[in-house]
Amino acid sequence: MVSDRALRAGVAVVALAGVAVAGYLTYVHYQPEALICTAGGGCETVQDSSYAELLGIPVALLGLLAYVAVLMLVAWDSELARTLAAAIALSAVGFAVYLITLQAFVIDAWCVWCLVNDLVIVPLLAVLTVWRVRRTSA
């Protein structure tokens, strides 16, 4: 049986990885010259698309804020905090599905760092946070 302490540490590590990726994507959004076009193109197309912002706020910044919120909730650690962290992570899963769909069918380009976030970090965070909530029912 995995202890809650281990799960808590896991959530913190995954959220920190999310901070790193979302932080980088936020940085290149505001400092586009940090991004360069490479063979085949792609990343800059996604970053440059009209879906990269929501009400003027970069989607990457929303992700960054969500990861920071999860980190704060891990530090707080209460039943409410665990529930809120799971809610944020599950929201992220839903939104990640939407973003992947956009890349595949609307923007028609792939952003590697976005995929790392959407396919690895977000699902992992969801599994760990949900596991923590369910653990209270064990």
Added chain:
Amino acid sequence: MPPKPRKPPPRKQSGNRNLLIAAGAAAAVVLVLVGASLLLRGGDSSGGGGGSGGVTGIEEAATLLDGIPQDRAVLGAPKAKVTLIQFEDLQCPICRRYQAEGFPGVVESYVRPGKVKLRMVGMAFIGPDSEKALLYTLAAGEQGKLWQFQDALYANQGEENSGWVTDALLEKIATGLGLDWAKLKKDADSAVTLQQANSMADEANQKQIQGTPAFYVQVGDQQPYQVNPSSFDPSAFASILDDALSS
């Protein structure tokens, strides 16, 4: 009186209830986010002339570069002490951003006064549209308007590898700039232009350029050195070029 046995906490129900609350809240948040994204998404920053709509940027290119000497891929006074070398792919959206945000300031403050000249090194590594765009841009150099053509092409840049570099778009830009379209077409297919493109690719390979835009500065005949402007703001280029001019 013996103490009443305590009721065990309803942990199972509590965990499941919390999970349901989290899932419900998440569903609501996703609905709001996706709805907002679809309805209120930010302005589309793609240039997207793409040959189907109107062609823009021709007058602006002509005005910006009016009266500045150019010799094929070199823009500015031949005797200028400093050369800013631009490695670029005409399909690259970041290059287009530089063209819109940094290039006009560099031209007005450094190229027009004769302090700096620019040399374009065109690359064609994003896809087929890159190659066609580059060959036609180099061909425009045969009629002394490579830089106007390049600037106008960026203003009409479409989605990468979408086939946006159409003959219709190229012809509209060419005629808008007063170029001889038939000659341009012929020159774009010539061995001379291909040779120029190949030698630019060789230079990029030699310098191991991994992405665009990339910038080098050359002072006189000295070895060019790479520079990394902190932004595309003209002030970022000013500090780089002022340093080179004072060296």
